[in-house]
Amino acid sequence: MTTYKIALLAGDGIGPEVCAEAVKVLRATEHDFALSFTDFNVGAAEYLRSGDPLPEAVFAQLPNYDAILLGAMGLPDVRWPNGIEMTPQLDLRERLDLYCGLRPVRTYHPADSPLKNGAVDFLLIRESTEGLFVNRKQQTPPGARQVEDTLRITRTGAERIIHAAFRAAAKRRSHVTLVDKANVLPSMAFFRAIFDEIAAQYPAIETSRVYVDATALYMVQSPARFDVLVTENMFGDILSDLAAAIVGGMGMAPSADIGDRYAVFQPSHGSAPDIAGKGVANPVATILSAAMMLDWFDAEPTRTAASKIRRAVEAVFADPLRRTSDMGGRMSTSEMGDAIVKQLK
Numbered sequence: 368m369t370t371y372k373i374a375l376l377a378g379d380g381i382g383p384e385v386c387a388e389a390v391k392v393l394r395a396t397e398h399d400f401a402l403s404f405t406d407f408n409v410g411a412a413e414y415l416r417s418g419d420p421l422p423e424a425v426f427a428q429l430p431n432y433d434a435i436l437l438g439a440m441g442l443p444d445v446r447w448p449n450g451i452e453m454t455p456q457l458d459l460r461e462r463l464d465l466y467c468g469l470r471p472v473r474t475y476h477p478a479d480s481p482l483k484n485g486a487v488d489f490l491l492i493r494e495s496t497e498g499l500f501v502n503r504k505q506q507t508p509p510g511a512r513q514v515e516d517t518l519r520i521t522r523t524g525a526e527r528i529i530h531a532a533f534r535a536a537a538k539r540r541s542h543v544t545l546v547d548k549a550n551v552l553p554s555m556a557f558f559r560a561i562f563d564e565i566a567a568q569y570p571a572i573e574t575s576r577v578y579v580d581a582t583a584l585y586m587v588q589s590p591a592r593f594d595v596l597v598t599e600n601m602f603g604d605i606l607s608d609l610a611a612a613i614v615g616g617m618g619m620a621p622s623a624d625i626g627d628r629y630a631v632f633q634p635s636h637g638s639a640p641d642i643a644g645k646g647v648a649n650p651v652a653t654i655l656s657a658a659m660m661l662d663w664f665d666a667e668p669t670r671t672a673a674s675k676i677r678r679a680v681e682a683v684f685a686d687p688l689r690r691t692s693d694m695g696g697r698m699s700t701s702e703m704g705d706a707i708v709k710q711l712k
């Protein structure tokens with residue numbers, strides 16, 4: 368029987384609370400495979416303890432694990448001397464070359480969407496190593512009168528993310544939408560030209576090209592037009608939050624950051640310090656991220672377990688009273704985890 372070794376980086380704020388429920392749910396799926404979890408301290412609390420939010424001794428061990436399950440990182444009051452928040456999760460993306468940000472967006476019950484037709488199901492793919500985040504660590508000289516950010520698109524970066532989108536669409540409804548701003552930004556015209564080249568290699572996949580501003584409109588007006596969307600880092604960052612809003616909020620938005628060798632699975636939300644320690648955080652985004660991890664292991668038993676988790680969430684959500692407070696319900700974090708485990712059994 369295969370044992371998958373998971374590095375657990377629960378992190379700050381609600382991270383440990385939602386991770387505990389994901390582990391509980393994962394444990395309930397161990398039948399034809401086994402999981403082992405090793406905890407690592409990473410994040411703002413670790414910075415306060417050791418002066419480094421992602422200690423080298425921890426980073427060096429991560430490649431020994433089959434996957435990384437992450438809760439949330441960062442606290443508003445814990446910042447670098449230049450005022451920027453700690454974001455070891457972004458460092459992990461860059462250092463492990465996790466270029467492919469997968470954000471599945473679907474409603475588990477249509478009534479949870481603020482949209483009239485709440486049946487939403489698409490996959491947003493966000494390039495996660497370049498784009499407008501490329502010089503996020505640049506220092507601003509004291510007294511600067513002008514500060515610039517760069518939107519970098521490399522051919523290699525564009526090709527690999529666009530291929531990932533076409534491969535994902537082949538397993539879904541065979542449609543890819545390129546989200547860009549090719550009418551204004553030269554980097555985006557370059558991105559579109561590469562998209563067009565690659566699209567020609569996938570004749571069975573339909574394509575659309577939509578500007579990012581129009582994408583925001585269509586996500587609210589007619590999300591059913593989307594199957595797989597692919598875009599640069601910052602556009603993907605912003606659209607992911609909009610996408611979360613149409614399926615019930617940040618507590619329902621799972622994510623995975625995948626490279627050719629390593630992968631990190633984590634909810635799309637942050638550490639939510641306003642509700643940390645109260646036992647009210649919605650653990651579903653983390654539980655669904657854990658299901659993505661089982662899919663990524665790409666073995667028949669783990670893929671089956673991932674589908675079972677999604678079906679269990681759907682079964683729990685069939686009852687409108689079974690919701691955490693972010694979705695108007697009264698369940699606590701652990702009650703939601705327990706309900707999903709019960710459904711699995």
Ligand code: ATP
Nearest residue numbers: 617618635636637638639640641642648649650693
């Ligand atoms: P980041 O900058 O890391 O994205 P943030 O502080 O901007 O983080 P989040 O922590 O993602 O934003 O969350 C914003 C708000 O949404 C939180 O303060 C919280 O009220 C709510 N929220 C986020 N995640 C959850 C969750 N799992 N369950 C319930 N409410 C949540």
